[in-house]
Amino acid sequence: MIPKRREEEIRVSDSTVRRLSAYYRILAEFVERKETTISSYDLAEGSGATPARVRKDLSTFGQFGKRGTGYDPRQLLAEIRSILGLDRKWRVGLVGAGNLAHALVAYKEFEREGFVIEAVFDNDPAKIGQLWGKLLVEPMERLGSLSRERKLTIGIIATPAGAAQDVAERLVGAGIQGILNFAPRKLTVPDHVTLKNVNLAIELEGLSFALK
Amino acid sequence: MIPKRREEEIRVSDSTVRRLSAYYRILAEFVERKETTISSYDLAEGSGATPARVRKDLSTFGQFGKRGTGYDPRQLLAEIRSILGLDRKWRVGLVGAGNLAHALVAYKEFEREGFVIEAVFDNDPAKIGQLWGKLLVEPMERLGSLSRERKLTIGIIATPAGAAQDVAERLVGAGIQGILNFAPRKLTVPDHVTLKNVNLAIELEGLSFALK
DNA sequence: TCGTGTGAACGAATTCACAGCG
């Protein structure tokens, strides 16, 4: 209802952002089911948080609820969409045209949230020129020119570990603002570029530790 | 050097486990390069932690370093391998034979750390019977019998969201101990089964928030 | 001397508990 003024320089932790993502998905379900209210208890149950935590998270950004009633799913969904920056289109370039890239291109969730893969690059002649849906697999040489031409803002690295740092530098050189790295290698990028890493092995190691 | 007695019921946070995974990879590089020592500063730099944090993390499990010198990479690698439970073989069943599954089967890191994919399942007749390297794509009906036959302990769900809960229940029924879920759906499993979720969209949403 | 191991200090995240409002 009353969003907080943006200039207050709110500090938001990484875990808060991850929870907002979780709330976002629960809200989408509630809207889908045409529910007219949702409580912090509902959001807590679906996301694994506590009701107090949910309310604290939301209150960071404004006062969106009605006391005694709860939140309006449709409205809160819109608020969180805006908070997460999902109310705009993100043009994404995907580097490395392997199986993981294939999976990412096929991942419906991305498009739904405004992440549109606008280009796929690889340096394997056997892959260059392949048609992936509407996308043509492009040679690495075109990364710079196409990034600018198609106004890409996010790059996804889905190459083998050995190529990752080089690819990151090319992406930075092409003016990309954020990088999502799936290669199991620590990358170095300038401060003005945001880097997120996903390491599939870490999750399995977490399971291994828990089961041991 | 002196590992801590295990019965002390040490509480280890999720973030500690994730950092141990990071140290593990740095140590593997040091061993590869035949370095004879590694300090908490080296481990901190490579993992994004602080030296104090590294030492605290390690001291949770024992005293592995030499004062004034550092740690022996080979020895510390072995310790962490044991702590993470990577000193044994984990037999993994993969459900859903799509592109993501393909990527996971091809992911070299898994095998290297003891995670061996022993079976792949799908319910699509077009996929059943396909040969993936040495693996035959099996029909879902065989999940129970094959899980037991091949002593699978971990199940990976790489199906569409709609099938995930059903698959999880079949895995639980087949006696699996841990589940790694890639489907964007909240799953319910009994307490004795460990569940880890990986949601590819969450990471992109984090980027979106940071860039907005 | 150098870097570990660790209690103590600190800061961040979470939970408690209740005032406030529909």
Place this chain on the structure above:
DNA sequence: CGCTGTGAATTCGTTCACACGA
């Protein structure tokens, strides 16, 4: 009354700083 919004209390994770031993 029911559920939000939020200070206060608490728990948990991190950093500091230094004693200790190689």
